[in-house]
Amino acid sequence: MGVLDIVTAARRLFPGEIGERFAIVGHSQGGQAALFAAHHAPGRVEGLTGVAAIAPANHLLGLVRGGATLDQVNSGFxxxxxxxxxxLGGDPTIDPEQVLSPRAFQELWPHVRDRSRAGLSRPDSWGGIKGTEQFRPGYPAKPTLDQQKFDRQLEAMNPDLPLTVPVRITQAADDERVRADPAPLLGTDALVEELTATNSERGNIHYRRxxxxxxxxxxxLGIHFATIGHDTPELTEWLAALLTAAGPRG
Structure with missing residues (x-):
């Protein structure tokens, strides 16, 4: 919602200077947020003409479950x-102590209050714990009640959503961070298939792979971030066509 509130705030701060039409663009977790913002835009803010997501985060439930089975440390944890x-924002009844292992809860969970993602990746934090040591025993095969609640929230974070405007998804096939097809898990290729089915009546999903x-x-930082610059010329052209009401290419 914050993405949409920015538009409202800008229009109030600069009346007459902010255009009536706007598009939402995001990368990685920002791409995920862009898709959710576009889904919630109708009825909240007027003028959305399109949304573009570059390597959007997706299918997080599978990633977390898969990571929980790895007997090695990984900064991605x-x-x-x-x-x-x-x-917890989606379901405040989740008890982190019943989700995480005793070590993860007591030693590492408090870091989330004052460390960035980079800080959490350090060896003295979540970057120094094995995947199999993150959660209470049994996960993911036999999750506790609170782990089941956590799983439901992770599943709800996948941006397979009804969208009323043109959508452009960009993905590099060899991106190591957000993957196109990380078989046996699901990646951006699968997300595009889901979005296409969900929005089949509109036919508004465009995939630049x-x-x-x-x-x-x-x-x-590798291909994941290099995709932003590589895609900028095509993305800019696509956005310009939308914002001038000429219609998107492709």
């Missing part, structure tokens, strides 16, 4: 406390 904190080797990994 920094997302576990962030996702749990988000899940860059095949392996197309996006150069010249960014220090």
């Amino acid at each position: 920094a997302f576990t406390p962030l996702l749990l904190a988000g899940a 860059y095949e392996p080797g197309t996006v150069r990994a010249d960014e220090p």
Whole structure:
């Protein structure tokens, strides 16, 4: 909702200077947020013409469950406390102590209050715990009641949503962070199939998939972030067509 409130605030602060038409663009977790914002826009703010999501976070339930079976440390486990904190926003009855292992709850869970994702990735935090040590025993095969609630919130975070405006999804096939097809898990390819089915009556889903080797990994953080710059010319053209009411290409 905050994404949409920014538009309302800008229009009130600068009356007559802010255009009536706008689009939402986001990358990674921002891409996930962009899709949810576009879903909630009707009836809340007027003028949305389209939404673009570059490598949007998706199918988080499968990622968390898969990570819980890994007998090794991984800096990506920094997302576990962030996702749990988000899940608490959706269901405040979740008890983190009944979700996490005693070590994770007592030593690492408090870090979510004052550390960024990068800080949580450090070896003295969630980047130093094995996947199999994150949760109370039994997860994911036999989850506790609170772990089941956590799972439901994770499932609800997948941005397979009815969307009333043109949608552009961008994904590099060789992105190592948000994956196109991380079989046996589900990735952006699957999300696009879901969105296409969910919005079949509108036919408004456009997928720009860059095949392996197309996006150069010249960014220090790799292809995941390099996709932003690589896609900018095409994305800008697509947005310009929408905002001038000429209609999106493709």
